[in-house]
Amino acid sequence: MMIERLREYVGTETPTGDAAALNAFADRLATRYADLGATVRREPQPTGDHLIADFPGRAAQPLLFLTHHDTVWPIGQLAGAMPWREADGIIHGPGVFDMKGGLVVLETALEQVAGRDHRPLRIVVVADEEIGSPTARALVTAEAEGAYAAFGFEPPHPNGDLKTSRWGSTRVRLEVTGREAHAALDPDRGVSAIDELVDQLIAVRQVVAGHEKVLCNVGTISGGGRTNVVPGTASADIGFRFVDPQTEEAVLAAVTELKPVRDAQLSVQVLSNRPAWEPSGATDELLAKVAAAGRSIGQEIGGAPASGAADTNLTGWLGIPTLDGLGPVGKGAHAVHEQVVAATLAERAALVAAIITAL
Incomplete structure (x- = not known):
C-alpha cells in the first residue's frame, strides 16, 4: 500500500x-x-x-x-x-x-x-x-x-x-548593470556586466576563504545576449551554508558591502534565509x-x-x-x-x- x-x-x-x-x-x-x-x-x-x-x-x-x-x-x-x-x-x-x-x-x-x-x-x-x-x-x-x-x-x-x-542556509543574488556598446566598433564606451560579475564572484570566494566551515555554491549565472554586444546586465544566485550565526553574519556583511570595480552598478539581495x-x-x-x-x-x-x-x-x-x-x-x-x-x-x-x- x-x-x-x-x-x-x-x-x-x-x-x-x-x-x-x-x-x-x-x-x-x-x-x-x-x-x-x-x-x-x-x-x-x-x-x-x-x-x-x-x-x-x-x-x-x-x-x-x-x-x-x-x-x-x-x-x-x-x-x-x-x-x-x-x-x-x-x-x-x-x-x-x-x-x-x-x-x-x-x-x-x-x-x-x-x-x-x-x-x-x-x-x-x-x-x-x-x-x-x-x-x-x-x-x-x-x-x-x-x-x-x-x-x-x-x-x-x-x-x-x-x-x-x-547548518544555516542563505540564498543571495548578485545583479550587475553595466553599459551596452558594440563590442568591435565602440568597445570602450561599454561596461561589461559579465566581467564585473566574474570579478565579484572572485571577491565572494575571497570572503569565504577567510572563514572556516562555510560552503558556497554559485548555482545560476545569467547575462548578456550576443557576442558582438558588450553585455549590459548579468546576475548570479549563490547558496551559502554556515555552521553558526556568527560566521553567517560576518560573511553576509562582507558580501553585501562589496563595491563595483568598474563603472557598473552592483546590487546584492538576500533571497531567503534559514538560520543555523x-x-x-x-x-x-x-x-x-x-x-x-x-x-x-x-x-x-x-x-x-x-x-x-x-x-x-x-x-x-x-x-x-x-x-x-x-x-x-x-x-x-x-x-x-x-x-x-x-x-x-x-x-x-x-x-x-x-x-x-x-x-
Whole structure:
C-alpha cells in the first residue's frame, strides 16, 4: 500500500513555483488529512499554497510535523531521465527521496495512530522549501509557537540516523548593470556586466576563504545576449551554508558591502534565509525519548548533525526541541539516481507512530 501511494505521489510532479501542480497535490493531501480527522487550512501564495492540518489530541502542546510537497525536478522528468523504477528493493524516481517518501511515511503513521491517545498534531506542508521557503518562513515560525517538539520528514543520514542540528542556509543574488556598446566598433564606451560579475564572484570566494566551515555554491549565472554586444546586465544566485550565526553574519556583511570595480552598478539581495540550528540539550533529550520509542518496536535510532538546511532550522533556532530525517533511508537527493530503500518506508512509519503515542 505504501509503495502504491508513493508511486502515485511521485507520478504527480510538483516543481517549485508551479502553482497549479502544487495546488492540485495540496488538494489531494488536504482531502486525505481531513478524512483522517484533521482540520485543514491553506495559506495561498502566488507560487503555490502552503497547507496546515491540525489533529486534535489530549494535551495542550502539539507535536509539529514539517514537510514540503515541492521538488527540484521539472515537469517531464518522470517521463525522461528519471522514470519510476523498482528493482532489488530499491525505488527510483523524481522526489521519491526528497521528500514524497517522507509524506507517505507521515500519512501512514497518521493512519496507524487513528483512535489512539496522543498529543495534538500539527502538520505544515510547505510549497517552496526547495528554494529556502521564502514565503513560508513566517508561517512555520507562527505555527511552531507553543509546540512541544518539532519533527522534519526530510531524508535521514545514510545509516538512518536522525538529524540533530543543521547548518544555516542563505540564498543571495548578485545583479550587475553595466553599459551596452558594440563590442568591435565602440568597445570602450561599454561596461561589461559579465566581467564585473566574474570579478565579484572572485571577491565572494575571497570572503569565504577567510572563514572556516562555510560552503558556497554559485548555482545560476545569467547575462548578456550576443557576442558582438558588450553585455549590459548579468546576475548570479549563490547558496551559502554556515555552521553558526556568527560566521553567517560576518560573511553576509562582507558580501553585501562589496563595491563595483568598474563603472557598473552592483546590487546584492538576500533571497531567503534559514538560520543555523545549533546542537542543544533540549534536542538531545528529545532524541533520547525518540530512541526509547524506537526500542519499543525493535528499532535502534541514533542522531548526528547535518550540513544541509531545511525548515527544521527555524524551529531549532527558536529553541524548540527538534529532530529531522524521519523520511525513508535512501540516497541521491537532487540527483538523477534519487532512490529509497522500500523496506524502510514501513519501518519509518512505525517509528513515527511510536513517537506520536510515546510523547
